[in-house]
């Protein structure tokens with residue numbers, strides 16, 4: 009495991025060497041450290057400091073990764089991600105100005121004090137599709153998920169810890185993510201839930217290939233905790249042809265930053281109504297930025313959720329920092345609202 013301090017950059021020989029067959033996650037972490045122009049993204053406005061690794065020998069190190077078959081890694085997706093990142097780091101050192109497609113590393117707290125490292129691929133920033141980028145409220149929500157598993161499940165039955173999503177359910181937890189984008193929230197949920205949980209990550213057709221790619225990138229992690237993630241198309245504007253049965257439905261519905269068009273509140277709430285189990289333990293867990301132009305949609309979402317028969321069992325506001333720079337070069341502060349909903353009456 010590599011660690012850095014602000015003052016002392018690592019030497020290239022401190023990095024995991026190819027002949028040691030490091031895991032895909034370790035290689036991607038190192039390649040993230042080697043980024044020449046890291047982008048800020050996090051829960052604090054602190055900008056990253058100078059190079060984490062001394063430059064001497066880095067080009068040779070990157071070339072050793074690119075020329076390796078990486079045959080010990082589990083999936084072709086993981087190998088491609090490592091090669092792509094190593095090539096991108098080489099391109100940056102060749103003076104290439106454009107930010108290439110990248111794989112990013114996210115550290116997510118688990119429910120027992122551990123942390124999980126997720127890897128997500130984001131296509132080149134020239135792609136203008138919103139689901140190709142990871143948004144700040146999904147990062148905040150992913151970091152908050154552990155808290156909804158932390159109280160003993162039996163308390164759920166008495167209703168005294170309303171934000172706990174697991175229950176005395178005999179069967180594994182089933183979760184659905186709507187508008188998953190790059191998949192951070194759903195994959196973080198799978199990592200934190202563990203124990204045979206299944207998470208189905210969904211989005212529009214043009215977003216799903218990258219989403220599936222990201223699920224494949226994280227198989228090592230999910231296999232380790234015993235959960236699985238699947239991906240598929242789910243367009244909120246299209247009602248299912250057959251009404252979902254209780255078995256088809258999900259214990260948890262997740263969504264981050266889903267509202268940015270006037271039709272979205274109605275479509276999203278209708279979709280939740282189709283897919284959320286009619287059980288006391290069922291939960292909707294959402295987080296969204298409180299951006300001025302979209303506040304009416306947030307209000308409409310709340311009203312429609314209440315009309316559907318759901319009520320808020322826990323909520324709050326928090327501030328995150330997006331990775332888009334503001335006009336003055338500062339990181340952008342974004343206020344976000346998170347909420348956890350359950351059925352008001354499951355009789």
Ligand SMILES: C[S@@+](CC[C@H](N)C(=O)[O-])C[C@H]1O[C@@H](n2cnc3c(N)ncnc32)[C@H](O)[C@@H]1O
Pocket residue numbers: 138139140141142143144145146147186187188189190191192210211212215242243244245263264265266275
């Ligand atoms: C702002 S992005 C948020 C992505 C991700 N949840 C995040 O926070 O990083 C909104 C997502 O909603 C998806 N979306 C928009 N309209 C949709 C619809 N009608 N059905 C399904 N997904 C939709 C977009 O494709 C996009 O991935």
